[in-house]
Amino acid sequence: MTEEELTILPEEKRETVETSYSGDDIKTLDWKEHIRLRPGMYIGKLGDGSQNDDGIYVLLKEVLDNAIDEYMMGFGKQIDIEVSEYTVGVRDYGRGIPLDKVVDVSSKMNTGAKYDSKAFKKSVGLNGVGIKAVNALSTDFYIKSVRDGKSIAIEYSCGEIVSNSGIMPSDEPNGTFVRFTPDNSIFRDYRYREEYVVPLVKNYTFLNTGLSIYLNGKRYYSRNGLLDLLKENLTTEPLYPIIHLKGNDIEAVITHTKQIGEEYYSFVNGQHTTQGGTHLSAFREAVSRTIKEYFGKNFEYSDIRNGIVAAISIKVEEPVFESQTKTKLGSRDMGPEGPTVAKFIGDFIKKELDNYLHINLDTADILLKKILENEKERKAMAGVTKAVREKAKKIAIHNKKLLDCRVHLSDPKGDEDKKEASSIFITEGDSAAGSITKIRDVETQAVFSLRGKPLNTYGMPLVDVYKNDEFALLRAALNIEDSIDDLR
CATH class of the missing domain: 3.30.565.10 (Histidine kinase-like ATPase, C-terminal domain)
Known part of the structure; x- marks a missing residue:
């Protein structure tokens, strides 16, 4: 049917003709064509x-x-x-x-x-x-x-x-x-x-x-496996000597530093699983549970893990990954006839980490001190976060510290290309902010002005950081509460 003939059809019939398909539309690509078409x-x-x-x-x-x-x-x-x-x-x-x-x-x-x-x-x-x-x-x-x-x-x-x-x-x-x-x-x-x-x-x-x-x-070349890996990647001194545990088809290293949050490196059959998977989830759970049971106290897992830097490597028969790039393990079992990944890792960590802490009492003492500090800081944070958040929003609105853009990441109705292109300029003082404001693209570019140089927070207690007005204002501007998921 010609284009001229198609245009004189009623709209509902025209749509049927345009979207119909026949056997000629079915194609079979050979292996290399498919890879090159859908890499x-x-x-x-x-x-x-x-x-x-x-x-x-x-x-x-x-x-x-x-x-x-x-x-x-x-x-x-x-x-x-x-x-x-x-x-x-x-x-x-x-x-x-x-x-x-x-x-x-x-x-x-x-x-x-x-x-x-x-x-x-x-x-x-x-x-x-x-x-x-x-x-x-x-x-x-x-x-x-x-x-x-x-x-x-x-x-x-x-x-x-x-x-x-x-x-x-x-x-x-x-x-x-x-x-x-x-x-x-x-x-x-x-x-x-x-x-x-x-x-x-x-x-x-x-x-x-x-x-x-x-x-x-x-x-x-490496003589010490994951111990060398952790030493290579640590950005600050460990609070206690790195715990190195090895067994058949499993190796793990664990320490704590003064940094905030958790940092892990996970591997399966030599593959760096940057997105983790079943083995990393099992490892985090096993380490937390073992330490909690060792001290016999009802610690929050978040207090045990805050500041942890660790790595886990396991070898699995016929591993199942969630994509061809193999960045996340999906396997539930160690092999066709083996235990589950969770049980294998849990049993190993329970035995080896518990034994290590019983033998190395100095390390256990330092670890306990770190957990208690985390607990104290978390409870103190609970008392200041809400008040600081409300204060920050009021100040930000009143002083117009944030000159927002029309489209940003958290905008559900925004144009996807513009959302991805959105950005924020963080300036030192209102003068610099004013200069940028005059030339910015209001669709995708926001401007936020700090009051002078930002506070150097390295090594400071988290409570003191959160009490800082400029930090609180910036968190409000970026829409970051407890997670970066809602970033504007």
């Missing part, structure tokens, strides 16, 4: 490398995970990584992919050895997807396997085979080499940044003691 399903957000969870780092992790799995199975104690701004190469010294299956594992979806838990008992990659995503999303993808004096090398471009060397004799040590260049038409203006690659590599060494990873020729 977010496989690697999360794309990005350009300016954030540590951008897609190009997921591509690196997918390749590196396979090398780590070989080490975890007892093959190869070294991994070599070369990273330039645009290209990555990873060489492991494991068993090497079976030569007749290199094409299959690199270009056939849902193909791999990790469906059989006997070959890769506690692997992080189980779906046979990761390396295919890397292949499809790279303009140049090269894979070479060396196995028992023979090798095969295959080169792809955007998932299409460019060359295949066939099986040839080789004097190289066993292992697999993968080199890839992400597609710049998908990851626009990307580049790999050392500040994100180095922590990624360090985490792998912390979780695999005895493994040497050479990144652009520099060796990274």
Whole structure:
């Protein structure tokens, strides 16, 4: 039907014609076309490398995970990584992919050895997807396997085979080499940044003691596992020596600092689960309950955990993650025939942490003092927060400290693009605020003026911070009460 014929139909019939579909509208994409059309399903957000969870780092992790799995199975104690701004190469010294299956594992979806838990008992990659995503999303993808004096090398471009060397004799040590260049038409203006690659590599060494990873020729190695990780990431001195607990398929480190809130690092089968999951929830619960029972007092869990910095790593058979990017564990059980994750972690922490505190009484005393301080501060806060909040709102309204924008994050009816673009200028004094007010975009840019320099609150009791008028005014302006979820 032509456009002219369509326009003379009654509106209700016109809509039917426009929205009807036939068998011609049903399409089947091959593996690489689907990955390239819907990359977010496989690697999360794309990005350009300016954030540590951008897609190009997921591509690196997918390749590196396979090398780590070989080490975890007892093959190869070294991994070599070369990273330039645009290209990555990873060489492991494991068993090497079976030569007749290199094409299959690199270009056939849902193909791999990790469906059989006997070959890769506690692997992080189980779906046979990761390396295919890397292949499809790279303009140049090269894979070479060396196995028992023979090798095969295959080169792809955007998932299409460019060359295949066939099986040839080789004097190289066993292992697999993968080199890839992400597609710049998908990851626009990307580049790999050392500040994100180095922590990624360090985490792998912390979780695999005895493994040497050479990144652009520099060796990274850990003797003490998560203990080294926590020392690396602490931004202030611990209140007591870091508690380090190790068992079969589990490792944990715990300490407290003067900082406010809770800070955790969680891992499953060597994968950094940045969004936590069932294992982190079980760990937080087990630590709180064990400490509460040790002291025999009815402490609030929030008082026990305020200031805690800790890490937990477990190994699970056939882990279930909530997405292909594997940032959150969904598994309820340790394996097909194992205990639940909660019971496994709970039993371990109950035994090992309780024993530790009974043996290390100095640490227990410091911990008790910290919990009592948290309790005292929480109760004091309850008495001042409401009064300060009400005072702040009155002052803010009266003095017009906040010159709001028309659209902000907490605006339910606001334009989504504008909400994401909304921002606030925090100025020192009314004069600076006045200058910005004259040139701001009133749709998306708010202005808030402080009275002179803000208070340096480092190390101050939280009650004193909350009593500070300028801090209270700023909290009111940002719409932050007990959570940042309602941020304007």
